[in-house]
Structure formats: C-alpha cells, structure tokens
Amino acid sequence: MDFLQIRGRRPLSGSVTISGAKNAALPLIAATILAREKVAISNLPDVKDIQTLLKLLDNLGARFEYGQNRAVIDTSAIESTVAKYDIVRTMRASILVLGPLLARFGHCEVSLPGGCAIGQRPIDLHLKAMERMGAEITIKSGYVVARAPKGLRGTTIIFDKITVTGTENVVMAAALAQGKTTIINPAKEPEVTQLCRVLKESGVEIEGIESDELTIYGTGGEPIEMVNISVIPDRIEAGTYLCAGAITNSQITVRECEPDHLEAVIVKLMEMGFPVEKGDGEITIYPTEKIYPVEIITSEYPGFPTDMQAQFMALSLLADGTSIIEERLFENRFMHASELMRFGATIQLKGSIATVIGPTKLYGADVMATDLRASSALVLAGLAAEGVTNVHRIYHLDRGYERLEKKLQGLGADIVRLKG
Numbered sequence: 539m540d541f542l543q544i545r546g547r548r549p550l551s552g553s554v555t556i557s558g559a560k561n562a563a564l565p566l567i568a569a570t571i572l573a574r575e576k577v578a579i580s581n582l583p584d585v586k587d588i589q590t591l592l593k594l595l596d597n598l599g600a601r602f603e604y605g606q607n608r609a610v611i612d613t614s615a616i617e618s619t620v621a622k623y624d625i626v627r628t629m630r631a632s633i634l635v636l637g638p639l640l641a642r643f644g645h646c647e648v649s650l651p652g653g654c655a656i657g658q659r660p661i662d663l664h665l666k667a668m669e670r671m672g673a674e675i676t677i678k679s680g681y682v683v684a685r686a687p688k689g690l691r692g693t694t695i696i697f698d699k700i701t702v703t704g705t706e707n708v709v710m711a712a713a714l715a716q717g718k719t720t721i722i723n724p725a726k727e728p729e730v731t732q733l734c735r736v737l738k739e740s741g742v743e744i745e746g747i748e749s750d751e752l753t754i755y756g757t758g759g760e761p762i763e764m765v766n767i768s769v770i771p772d773r774i775e776a777g778t779y780l781c782a783g784a785i786t787n788s789q790i791t792v793r794e795c796e797p798d799h800l801e802a803v804i805v806k807l808m809e810m811g812f813p814v815e816k817g818d819g820e821i822t823i824y825p826t827e828k829i830y831p832v833e834i835i836t837s838e839y840p841g842f843p844t845d846m847q848a849q850f851m852a853l854s855l856l857a858d859g860t861s862i863i864e865e866r867l868f869e870n871r872f873m874h875a876s877e878l879m880r881f882g883a884t885i886q887l888k889g890s891i892a893t894v895i896g897p898t899k900l901y902g903a904d905v906m907a908t909d910l911r912a913s914s915a916l917v918l919a920g921l922a923a924e925g926v927t928n929v930h931r932i933y934h935l936d937r938g939y940e941r942l943e944k945k946l947q948g949l950g951a952d953i954v955r956l957k958g
C-alpha cells in the first residue's frame with residue numbers, strides 16, 4: 539500500500555495552484571442525471587471520489603468521456619436506477635444520486651451508505667424530505683427503495699439540522715418536481731450555491747440562493763437543458779495549503795482560489811499571528827514571530843468548516859499556549875488526535891472538545907490516516923516535525939486531494955510517495 543514519507547522542518551516557498559472543489563463537483567456530476575443532453579464539466583479535481591461517482595453513473599448506463607480535469611457526461615442512456623453497495627460503501631456522497639434519479643425516473647434503489655469513520659452520519663433528513671415530496675421510501679436488504687410513480691411534488695421542507703448533501707439532494711429533486719418547493723434552513727456552503735446557480739442558469743427558477751429560504755420551481759418532470767460548468771476552487775484544499783505555509787512558518791501563495799470562501803479560515807490564521815493577504819483569486823500567508831493559541835468552534839458555512847478542524851489541530855500544536863477546538867458537526871471527528879500524539883502532542887479530549895497544549899516539539903513518526911481531512915493534518919504535522927514521518931493508509935487522502943505530494947514538492951517540501 540502507498541504511503542507518504544516526509545522529512546520535516548524544511549521551509550516552503552513559492553505558490554501552489556488550487557484544484558476544483560471535490561464537494562462542488564460531486565453534486566454537479568449527480569445533477570447531470572437531470573439533463574436532457576450531454577453536459578461538459580471542467581476544472582474537475584483528479585481525485586478518487588470523482589472517479590467513484592463517474593463509475594456509479596457508468597454502472598447506471600450513462601456514457602462519459604473523462605480526462606484532463608474534464609468530463610462530458612451523457613445520462614440520456616441511463617437504463618438502471620440501482621446504485622449498488624460496492625460503490626456506495628466506498629463513498630457516502632453517492633447518496634447524491636437519490637434525488638435526481640427519483641425525480642427523473644420515478645424510482646431508484648440506493649444502497650444505504652452505512653457507518654463512517656467520523657461518526658454515524660445518518661441520511662434520515664434526505665429520506666424524510668423525499669417522503670414529503672411524495673415518494674414512498676422503504677429500506678430493503680440494505681437499500682433505500684424509493685418510488686414516486688406519479689412524480690415528485692413541490693412542498694415545504696424544513697431541515698431541523700443544516701445538511702449539505704441533504705440540501706443538494708432536495709434541490710436536485712425539486713428541479714424536476716411538480717410545482718414549488720421551499721427549503722427552510724438549507725445549507726449555504728459555496729458548493730450548494732454553485733449547484734443552485736448552475737440549475738438556475740440551466741432554466742430552473744430558483745429564488746433565495748445563499749439565504750435561509752430557498753424556493754425552487756420544478757419543471758414537472760421535464761429534463762433540463764443544462765449549461766456547461768466549471769467547478770469552483772476547492773476552499774478546503776486552499777485552506778490546507780495555507781496551513782502548510784503556517785506550520786512551516788513560510789511565505790506561500792495559494793493561487794486560483796476564492797478568498798471570500800475562506801474568510802473564517804483566514805480570520806483564525808490571523809488570530810494565531812500569521813499575516814495573511816488576500817488578492818484577486820489568491821491568498822498569501824507570511825511567517826510570524828509568535829504563534830498564538832486559538833479557539834475554534836466548527837459550524838456550517840460561513841462559520842469555521844469542520845473539514846479544516848484537523849489541520850488547525852495540527853497547527854495549534856505549535857502555538858504558545860492552550861488552544862480549544864470544539865467539533866459541533868460530527869461526533870467522532872477527533873481520530874487524528876491520537877495519531878498527532880505520536881508526534882509528541884499533548885491533546886486532551888472531552889466529548890466534543892479538544893484541548894491542545896502547546897507549544898510542542900514534534901518528532902517524525904509512523905502514523906495512520908483515518909479519514910480524508912485527518913490525513914492532511916498528519917502530513918502537516920510531518921512537515922513541522924524533526925526527522926522522518928511516514929503517513930500510512932493514504933487512500934483516504936487520494937479521495938480528495940489532487941497530487942498532494944507533487945504540489946507540496948513544488949513548494950519545496952521533502953515528501954515522496956512510496957510503496958510498502
């Protein structure tokens with residue numbers, strides 16, 4: 539199995555170009571199920587999760603050409619509406635085909651995604667919303683069996699909890715439903731916003747984008763003429779490289795990103811003492827003389843993203859004092875803490891709160907990635923640690939970071955991918 543070997547404490551410099559956002563690309567690919575004709579999607583990140591969703595579409599009978607960060611997808615030939623266990627179990631976001639398949643074909647079977655390293659992650663809100671829209675849902679042999687023979691109908695959906703993929707599923711289902719769907723308390727992440735904008739440009743009437751109430755007027759079952767799409771930059775990848783600059787106390791520039799999407803991350807870096815400069819589509823981080831401890835509470839956008847929590851935990855190990863990190867979205871998203879302790883970190887966990895006592899002198903270690911973002915935190919710690927770090931189980935990283943080691947090498951890091 540591949541692993542990453544890092545020789546730490548090398549200063550970084552230069553710039554790194556950010557790829558398209560995986561979490562924006564996934565719902566956009568799923569949304570092609572709603573399209574009448576071929577759709578081209580560019581700026582796709584070359585990561586495993588994208589390949590997995592394309593494989594799922596392939597399984598359903600869709601055709602596509604894929605390469606060089608671009609896919610042309612034709613879903614007009616879909617003949618199956620069964621999303622199989624083998625694929626869904628490798629990527630929870632496969633649940634994103636539920637809304638569009640049901641809306642377009644009136645039936646589908648999607649394997650239940652099951653447990654996941656960062657917590658229970660139920661899909662009850664997705665299912666309740668589909669039921670409200672007139673679908674009959676049963677769970678049979680590990681599959682969600684959904685039927686809406688007369689089509690879905692618009693209604694009001696009130697989300698008790700803000701859910702990103704749940705909102706995306708409902709938006710896609712509502713696009714082809716009969717009448718008006720109102721979503722109260724939708725997610726407002728930039729990835730959700732891009733999906734809404736693309737559907738709107740494709741002729742679906744949508745009001746309230748980026749607000750707390752989204753209204754979608756469905757086509758009554760008619761597939762849509764979907765515009766070609768360029769995926770927005772990955773704010774989590776950009777944030778991770780900013781942390782790489784910070785943890786090595788280096789000046790680096792993150793290019794082709796959207797600084798406005800990173801406000802909460804930039805504020806925390808500045809609170810920790812790092813000068814950060816926003817430019818047009820780029821952000822530069824500068825070294826600091828003193829790293830201050832930080833208090834972080836994860837929340838929905840525009841709050842501090844849970845997908846940046848692990849990277850900031852790694853960074854806070856170097857802070858001069860005690861940092862407090864509260865994870866409010868997922869109940870088991872501190873698995874990186876015990877791996878970080880292998881570098882010498884002192885971290886106390888109590889429920890959803892991690893107390894990180896810094897500063898720590900980090901020493902390279904063999905560590906194991908447990909989930910996607912946790913993996914990048916271990917790489918960051920490796921960049922700051924003295925000696926050699928081996929990060930194992932990097933298939934988690936490959937799900938969401940395009941050419942991570944190449945991009946870090948470009949910044950001057952001593953990091954290689956090895957087989958062992």
Ligand code: UD1
Pocket residue numbers: 561564631657658659660661662663664665699700701702703704725729844845867868869
């Ligand atoms: C998405 C992102 C993920 C990110 C997360 C939170 C994608 C592909 N993944 O995941 O990277 O960490 O948003 O920003 O975009 N919940 C329920 N019932 C449901 C759905 C969710 O209780 O039916 C709960 C979850 O357990 C969690 C919270 O709601 O506690 C938010 O989860 P959600 O926004 O749905 O996360 P995902 O869409 O799975």
